[in-house]
Amino acid sequence: MQFELQNVEKFYQMSEENKVFGAKDINLSIHEGDFMALVGPSGSGKTTVLNLIAGLILPSGGKLFHAKNEITSFSLEERTQHRLEYMGFIFQDYQLLPVLTVHENIEFPLQLKNFAKKEISERVEWALEQVGLKGYGKRFPKQLSGGQQQRVSIARAIAGKPQLILADEPTANLDTKTAQEIIELFKKLNQDYRLTFIFSTHDQRLIDQVKTVLYIKDGQIIETKKH
Amino acid sequence: MRAFLFLLKFSYRNLWRSPKRTMIMVLSLALASGFIIWDLNFANSGSKEVMKGFLSQYAGRYQITRPDYYEVANSKLFNNYKVMSDEEVADKSLFATSTRRVTAPVFLSGEKKTLGVLMTGIEVASELRLTKLSDAVSKGEFLSPAGSKEIILGKRLAERLDVRIGGEVAVIGQALDGSVANDLYRVRGFLDFGGGDLEDTLAFTQIASAQEFLVMDPGQYHQLVQFDMTNENLPKIEGLRAWTWQELIPEIGVSVSFVDNFTWIVSIIIVMVISLGLANTLMITFFEREKEFESLNILGAKASWVAWSLLIEVTILGTFSMILGCLIGHAATTLCSHYPINLELFTNGKAIIMGGMTIKPLVKFYPMAQYYWQVPLMMFCFLALSMIYPLIRVMKRSKNAV
Numbered sequence: 305m306q307f308e309l310q311n312v313e314k315f316y317q318m319s320e321e322n323k324v325f326g327a328k329d330i331n332l333s334i335h336e337g338d339f340m341a342l343v344g345p346s347g348s349g350k351t352t353v354l355n356l357i358a359g360l361i362l363p364s365g366g367k368l369f370h371a372k373n374e375i376t377s378f379s380l381e382e383r384t385q386h387r388l389e390y391m392g393f394i395f396q397d398y399q400l401l402p403v404l405t406v407h408e409n410i411e412f413p414l415q416l417k418n419f420a421k422k423e424i425s426e427r428v429e430w431a432l433e434q435v436g437l438k439g440y441g442k443r444f445p446k447q448l449s450g451g452q453q454q455r456v457s458i459a460r461a462i463a464g465k466p467q468l469i470l471a472d473e474p475t476a477n478l479d480t481k482t483a484q485e486i487i488e489l490f491k492k493l494n495q496d497y498r499l500t501f502i503f504s505t506h507d508q509r510l511i512d513q514v515k516t517v518l519y520i521k522d523g524q525i526i527e528t529k530k531h
Numbered sequence: 532m533r534a535f536l537f538l539l540k541f542s543y544r545n546l547w548r549s550p551k552r553t554m555i556m557v558l559s560l561a562l563a564s565g566f567i568i569w570d571l572n573f574a575n576s577g578s579k580e581v582m583k584g585f586l587s588q589y590a591g592r593y594q595i596t597r598p599d600y601y602e603v604a605n606s607k608l609f610n611n612y613k614v615m616s617d618e619e620v621a622d623k624s625l626f627a628t629s630t631r632r633v634t635a636p637v638f639l640s641g642e643k644k645t646l647g648v649l650m651t652g653i654e655v656a657s658e659l660r661l662t663k664l665s666d667a668v669s670k671g672e673f674l675s676p677a678g679s680k681e682i683i684l685g686k687r688l689a690e691r692l693d694v695r696i697g698g699e700v701a702v703i704g705q706a707l708d709g710s711v712a713n714d715l716y717r718v719r720g721f722l723d724f725g726g727g728d729l730e731d732t733l734a735f736t737q738i739a740s741a742q743e744f745l746v747m748d749p750g751q752y753h754q755l756v757q758f759d760m761t762n763e764n765l766p767k768i769e770g771l772r773a774w775t776w777q778e779l780i781p782e783i784g785v786s787v788s789f790v791d792n793f794t795w796i797v798s799i800i801i802v803m804v805i806s807l808g809l810a811n812t813l814m815i816t817f818f819e820r821e822k823e824f825e826s827l828n829i830l831g832a833k834a835s836w837v838a839w840s841l842l843i844e845v846t847i848l849g850t851f852s853m854i855l856g857c858l859i860g861h862a863a864t865t866l867c868s869h870y871p872i873n874l875e876l877f878t879n880g881k882a883i884i885m886g887g888m889t890i891k892p893l894v895k896f897y898p899m900a901q902y903y904w905q906v907p908l909m910m911f912c913f914l915a916l917s918m919i920y921p922l923i924r925v926m927k928r929s930k931n932a933v
Contacts, residue, residue: 380834381833384832385831387830387831395826399829402548403544404541404544408540413831416830416836421533
């Protein structure tokens with residue numbers, strides 16, 4: 305598995321002469337087992353890069369490949385299907401579906417993938433066990449704390465065993481203790497199952513734990529550090 | 532199937548996210564559709580009852596005549612020379628609910644004045660059994676079945692001719708053999724049609740007297756007027772023609788048709804207003820969830836999946852509402868079928884005068900089966916229309932993500 309961004313840029317044409325770059329000249333390879341953080345101030349382009357990798361937005365220039373397939377040539381529907389097949393998402397504000405139980409929330413992408421009932425059940429139970437929420441399946445999101453909701457969000461992202469998990473500021477809404485627990489959970493999942501993570505974050509504790517840190521400023525990767 | 536059930540569960544639960552809002556939407560749709568069903572049944576039953584009252588007074592549901600007795604373009608013009616007889620009517624069962632009539636345009640002369648009127652010879656016994664014409668006699672008596680050369684006149688006509696009960700009037704006309712016909716008739720009663728024009732123009736006598744006046748064979752007549760109000764079908768009789776009341780009194784037919792159509796128009800307007808309000812509520816509901824739709828898309832749900840979930844949500848909403856609406860509409864209709872509504876409630880207690888005749892109907896409701904699918908279908912059509920904009924937003928939002 306390899307996600308590769310080649311000279312990717314995304315700009316917004318504000319006027320004839322004025323372009324605002326969300327991402328500029330991004331060259332990046334993501335390999336299996338990578339544990340990577342995009343770090344930079346607000347508005348630096350971290351989320352834009354995540355959105356580009358996810359195929360949520362198309363680049364203005366450059367190309368994005370996954371296993372030799374050029375994602376940038378995919379249609380909207382194909383990119384949605386590609387995301388479903390190969391990626392998991394963790395949101396800053398969890399984005400759990402309030403009308404579904406914990407079990408059903410985790411089940412949601414698996415249902416979209418048309419997995420068999422038995423496999424769905426096994427994967428959900430496995431994911432709940434990984435995030436330490438076994439026995440919480442029948443609860444609704446509003447019955448959980450913020451940290452527990454983020455764990456459900458993680459379980460939902462990993463249940464499909466995707467090749468890449470994208471997390472946008474995953475610890476930003478959590479208290480220190482819970483954030484630390486979530487970071488440990490990411491680390492454990494990366495180590496035990498070689499799940500590939502790429503985060504956008506400000507959280508120094510998370511930055512200290514990742515293997516690769518990409519510093520972004522004005523849409524450009526200005527520095528890469530490996531731990 | 533499993534994926535669809537998941538989608539169904541998701542949509543159903545989304546519908547009840549805001550129970551109060553959903554209940555208000557369900558109730559507004561249910562009450563609107565219930566009211567429309569009741570209203571349509573009211574208009575339909577009202578028309579039927581009014582027409583039943585009107586037609587059974589004198590006009591009948593249809594008339595069988597020779598095909599060229601009435602002019603096709605103007606049923607007020609008729610040809611007295613086109614007579615028929617019982618032998619020409621193959622279906623003898625029609626006679627049980629019909630009455631024979633002879634018509635003649637004549638001059639009626641009182642002591643000081645002569646006026647042109649339409650004199651109709653009627654079978655008195657049949658008229659008493661089948662029609663309510665005798666109810667219109669306000670002074671004097673109705674024609675006697677065994678009598679002859681008696682005449683009853685419209686009240687205003689009698690006033691204009693200055694004749695009294697028991698007095699005589701001279702009738703002058705043209706017999707069917709072309710000769711001048713004239714005879715004296717004794718005035719037996721006056722007819723009160725609530726002040727309508729018919730009081731100026733109608734006179735009735737025994738059919739035998741009219742046949743004698745017009746030099747017709749006793750078996751000949753002009754019209755066989757049918758009063759069976761339960762049978763909607765028209766008979767086909769070779770050599771003769773059945774004229775519906777709508778053809779014979781088109782102005783009344785148009786009025787009834789207008790009332791029916793207008794009720795539908797009002798119903799559609801009510802549904803449109805409700806739909807606009809509903810569309811607004813649905814839009815607010817959906818816009819509140821736009822971020823969620825975005826998340827669904829990020830998680831791999833295609834725009835069509837989101838659109839389907841919204842459509843199912845609205846379909847469930849519509850189905851609940853329509854079932855409840857039909858129940859409410861049917862309950863109200865059934866109540867009014869047991870406790871008829873007096874139309875005088877809507878006329879400040881005044882009688883309804885229709886086609887020159889006074890109608891005093893109690894409207895008993897007859898639930899019409901077709902309204903129980905037509906109204907929900909109309910509601911669903913407008914619900915579908917109210918979904919267009921939210922769906923465009925969902926699809927557009929998905930494209931905007933590019």
